[in-house]
Amino acid sequence: MLDPRLTIIGERLKSIGQIIVVSSGKGGVGKSLIASTLALILARKGFRVGLLDLDFTSPTTHVTLGVRGLQPSEDKGVVPPEVHGIKYMSLIFYLGDRTSPLRGPEISNAFIEMLAVTRWGSLDMLIIDMPPGIGDLMLDVLKYIRGARFLIITSPSRMAFETVRKLLTLLRDLGAEIIGVIENMKMEDSAHIRREVEALGERFLGEIHFDGRVENALGDVDALLKTDFAKEIEKILEENVMWR
Amino acid sequence: MHEWALAEAIISAVSQIAEREGLKEVREVGLRIGELQQVDREVLGFALSQLKSGKLSNAKFTMRTVRARFKCRVCGNKWLFREAKVSEDVKESIHFIPEVAHAYFRCPRCGSPDFDISSGRGVWISSVRGVK
Numbered sequence: 349m350l351d352p353r354l355t356i357i358g359e360r361l362k363s364i365g366q367i368i369v370v371s372s373g374k375g376g377v378g379k380s381l382i383a384s385t386l387a388l389i390l391a392r393k394g395f396r397v398g399l400l401d402l403d404f405t406s407p408t409t410h411v412t413l414g415v416r417g418l419q420p421s422e423d424k425g426v427v428p429p430e431v432h433g434i435k436y437m438s439l440i441f442y443l444g445d446r447t448s449p450l451r452g453p454e455i456s457n458a459f460i461e462m463l464a465v466t467r468w469g470s471l472d473m474l475i476i477d478m479p480p481g482i483g484d485l486m487l488d489v490l491k492y493i494r495g496a497r498f499l500i501i502t503s504p505s506r507m508a509f510e511t512v513r514k515l516l517t518l519l520r521d522l523g524a525e526i527i528g529v530i531e532n533m534k535m536e537d538s539a540h541i542r543r544e545v546e547a548l549g550e551r552f553l554g555e556i557h558f559d560g561r562v563e564n565a566l567g568d569v570d571a572l573l574k575t576d577f578a579k580e581i582e583k584i585l586e587e588n589v590m591w592r
Numbered sequence: 593m594h595e596w597a598l599a600e601a602i603i604s605a606v607s608q609i610a611e612r613e614g615l616k617e618v619r620e621v622g623l624r625i626g627e628l629q630q631v632d633r634e635v636l637g638f639a640l641s642q643l644k645s646g647k648l649s650n651a652k653f654t655m656r657t658v659r660a661r662f663k664c665r666v667c668g669n670k671w672l673f674r675e676a677k678v679s680e681d682v683k684e685s686i687h688f689i690p691e692v693a694h695a696y697f698r699c700p701r702c703g704s705p706d707f708d709i710s711s712g713r714g715v716w717i718s719s720v721r722g723v724k
Contacts, residue, residue, distance in 0.1 A: 350717040355608055356601035425597030426688060442685035446695040449705045458691040465597040
């Protein structure tokens with residue numbers, strides 16, 4: 349018995365310039381917010397951008413983007429709706445407000461199904477928001493998405509970085525391409541994370557300070573893009589020449 | 593309908609198998625269609641007939657439906673998808689991503705969402721026959 353979906357995934361992703369996987373070893377460090385804001389900034393700059401929320405059990409990018417009343421359309425597959433210039437895909441379209449208690453093999457199956465049926469078309473960049481940790485989905489992304497590049501997010505916490513260190517080690521061991529590490533929610537001056545990242549031989553891309561205005565800007569993308577949070581992401585983006 | 597996307601995946605997979613097995617022509621492809629995904633067999637058959645080409649031009653696709661069965665991981669109860677009362681909206685969601693069944697269904701005996709889809713989830717290629 350052969351699962352036919354596995355052979356079509358490469359075909360579905362072949363017209364995408366770059367696939368950027370936003371991940372962290374720890375939850376609550378701002379992955380989803382950074383992934384969504386990054387997609388918004390890139391779309392405003394004129395890039396053709398897609399955003400895929402792979403946090404199947406706790407998706408949240410739709411909250412940041414204020415996605416309401418939208419559904420993918422059907423044309424020989426599933427065509428993601430456009431949200432603020434971003435082609436957007438999330439399990440939320442099929443779940444509504446319901447929770448989805450999924451075990452590992454089910455998460456893998458949902459992932460394969462989504463990649464096999466979603467028709468992204470031609471994109472400059474696909475941003476993937478990952479669930480926290482080094483679990484089934486991380487292994488699936490490494491297995492099925494060739495050429496994925498990993499953007500790692502940490503907070504200043506040594507606890508968060510402890511998990512990030514493990515993630516970086518795994519990605520390096522598996523030969524994955526690591527773009528670099530962003531330190532988010534910075535509240536005090538400290539070069540601790542920068543030193544740790546550089547000691548591992550990886551790129552420290554920059555820091556984003558804690559911005560209390562972000563919470564009230566969730567769902568309002570114009571307000572979000574005016575926050576210092578978004579401006580700092582844009583600065584990191586420019587300093588690193590779009591990471592190319 | 594995303595039957596076209598599934599058909600594309602089937603054609604791509606069978607082409608790879610034919611290449612690997614050194615088949616000059618594919619004569620028959622056996623498919624197992626899981627009941628849970630509620631694939632429209634007519635649409636899938638039509639899509640396959642439109643998409644097949646080259647070594648697959650004369651291939652006949654046979655489909656067999658596999659009943660969707662659930663088994664509760666908490667109390668061990670077993671039940672069938674066809675026994676569940678499901679609205680059209682929910683059916684539509686499950687059609688696209690069958691795993692969302694876990695968001696809509698509960699074990700009829702103990703109420704747990706922690707169940708296994710023991711059979712009849714999606715589409716599988718069960719056999720490929722052809723001429724070398």
